Amino acid sequence: MASLASLATSLLLASSVSANTISFNIARNAGAESAQLERRQLSLSTAPLLKRAGTVNAQLTNAEVEGLYFANVSVGTPGQNLALQIDTGSSDVWVPASTASLCSNAKEGGCPNGAFTSGKSKTFDIVEQNGFNISYVDGTGSTGDYFQDTFSIGGASLNNFQMGLATDTTIGTGIMGIGYNTSEANLDTTDGGNGTEYPNLPLAMVNAGAINSAAYSLWLNDLQATSGSILFGGVDTDKYTGDLISVKVYPDSQGGQTTSFTVAFTSLSATSSSGTDQLTPANYAEAAILDSGTTITLLPDDVATAVFEELGATVSQELGAVVVPCSLAENTGYLTYGFGGTGGPQIKVQVSQLVLPLTLTNGRTPTYTNGETACQLGVQAADGLPVLFGDTFLRSAYVVYDLENNRIALAQTDFNSTSSNVVSFASLGAPIPSATTAANEDQVTQTATGIPKVETSGTATGSAAATYNPTATGFSAASGFAATSTSTSTSSSKKSAAGSGPEPFAWSRVVVAGVSLALAGVGGGVFALL
Structure with a gap:
């Protein structure tokens, strides 16, 4: 499989094992790590939108046939309901646009988990036209715009939250990327990205006062279960x-x-x-x-x-x-x-x-x-x-x-x-509760x-x-x-x-x-x- 944008970088894994380590000749850069932490702690220019509640809990739906997990969210004002696949391996939240040709193509599966109509939201604002571009190693991908709008999940609501709007996509379901913001699509120079980091979902929740620290807990439940949960900002010790x-x-x-x-x-x-x-x-x-x-x-x-x-x-x-x-x-x-x-x-x-x-x-x-x-x-x-x-x-x-x-x-x-x-x-950067x-x-x-x-x-x-x-x-x-x-x-x-x-x-x-x-x-x- 190959990325749409880059075939240049290959994964190299070492095979020699010492008594205690596998060494990959890592070059630790204390300055880069410090700068990364500082960027994560930057506050949004807007005031907190929510009283600091500490945690946000959202139910996940297990699509057994597809082997995927979805969270129900609302985007825009008034809110439009969509189901997004959760992905700890990516960093952008993006939604398919209702104008995307795939969403109106029933033969290709359409957009069964919902699509976003920007014209129906009075808080929709384009951040970077044609700036959103994500490609996948299976040959699929999505392109479109970066925009800001209201985003709600698990009872928490974020104003002016940045997302991708896929106006051209080969994937009919939007993605809720919750990885490190250092891997946002607009930063991928191999894919033409030259943007700057923005607060993705975990960081935006902190900045909005919804959670105390950029962290979350994932409970997918068993293979036959119809639902699990994701808990932003906390740990559920009964799970x-x-x-x-x-x-x-x-x-x-x-x-x-x-x-x-x-x-x-x-x-x-x-x-x-x-x-x-x-x-x-x-x-x-x-x-x-x-x-x-x-x-x-x-x-x-x-x-x-x-x-x-x-x-x-x-x-x-x-x-x-x-x-x-x-x-x-x-x-x-x-x-x-x-x-x-x-x-x-x-x-x-x-x-x-x-x-x-x-x-x-x-x-x-x-x-x-x-x-x-x-x-x-x-x-x-x-x-x-x-x-x-x-x-x-x-x-x-x-x-x-x-x-x-x-x-x-x-x-x-x-x-x-x-x-x-x-x-x-307990607070920003506090250790994981109940963990050793x-x-x-x-x-x-x-x-x-x-x-x-x-x-x-x-x-x-x-x-x-x-x-x-x-x-x-x-x-x-x-x-x-x-x-x-x-x-x-x-x-x-x-x-x-x-x-x-x-x-x-x-x-x-x-x-x-x-x-x-x-x-x-x-x-x-x-x-x-x-």
Whole structure:
């Protein structure tokens, strides 16, 4: 997959591991970090719009078929209701314009979650005409204007909030980017950007007095749940179990700026009824990015291969996906991810949370030739792409994103919790409430700059049927996960990881809607169609 604007910058990940660190020759720049913090603390020229309430809580809707999470918002005066996809891996809020051709094209899906009509808002104001330009590695993108208007979410309302208005877009749903404002689209010089940073949503909430510090907590809830929540400015201690432990977010080596939620991924094990297998070596450490805008999890190739062997998964070139029998969802085993080294947070992900539906765009379902239904595994090999922990991991974790202090706190989520105990950040830059600090944090550094982008969904394109009968009946997994009716292929490709043929990876500023999995050139394989 390639960005529309840039193919020049490739992700380079080191492979040598010392006793305590993976070194990426980071160049820390104290001056740049100080300037970045100062910019975040700048106040808006307008007076606070709200009495400082401390927190803003918004419900999220889980679109299970798309594998995406949406927040209901209102834009303009009077307010126009839209649903926006939340994305911790991007930094701009943007909405599709009602005049965009896609929004009136029912055959292309239109804009099912709403579009914004600027002429109906009496507070609409253009900030930069033709200044909004976002491109994606799957070949999609949006262009248009930057504008200011009233923006409301979770009962909080912001006046003169800056957003993008997509007058030309290939994506029918707007995005609520809540990452670092250092990665706003107008700053992407590879994409023609030459703008200046503006207060994006977390910072604007602070400046408006809605929350005390630029931080939020994400509770996606389980795979089958219809809703979760995002809590700006606080932590809900009833939404997790065990300890909430924070780890560092690492800056990029170039300029020392923090542009993505990069943390230290330090261990992975698989547990089933027959025992536990350690899938990573001692003193392991890898830079990994937590990104709610990615539906699956991309692991280092060798680690992903070990996971596939444990779960009896097949990398299907026909479907462009890692597939497993849907019956694997009944397995009671789990994967345990560790972060920040010894004493850091440990998050268990049940195997049942990793089995995703897989359908063709014609609505039909692929099956193995023995008749068993095929599903998608929510873990794939990075294969040259960055290591990303998407929704198939984030659902199992309660995650606190602290943009002021560059820290992430994680705890085991409490699925379907019905109670609430909200604790707000005490002040700007205050530590994460109720969290302790990991004892051993100096694990990784990040050399790549910008936001790494990849996206997949559980939809394959095409309708060809493969008729090859597999000779293998399943992997022999030591931990007892072995599934039946899989082929023996465990190779990974950029096509299976990102829904496209092998190409050099290019950084992009944002990632959003699911990329359809390719089903092209099928001439044989292990699948048939119902």
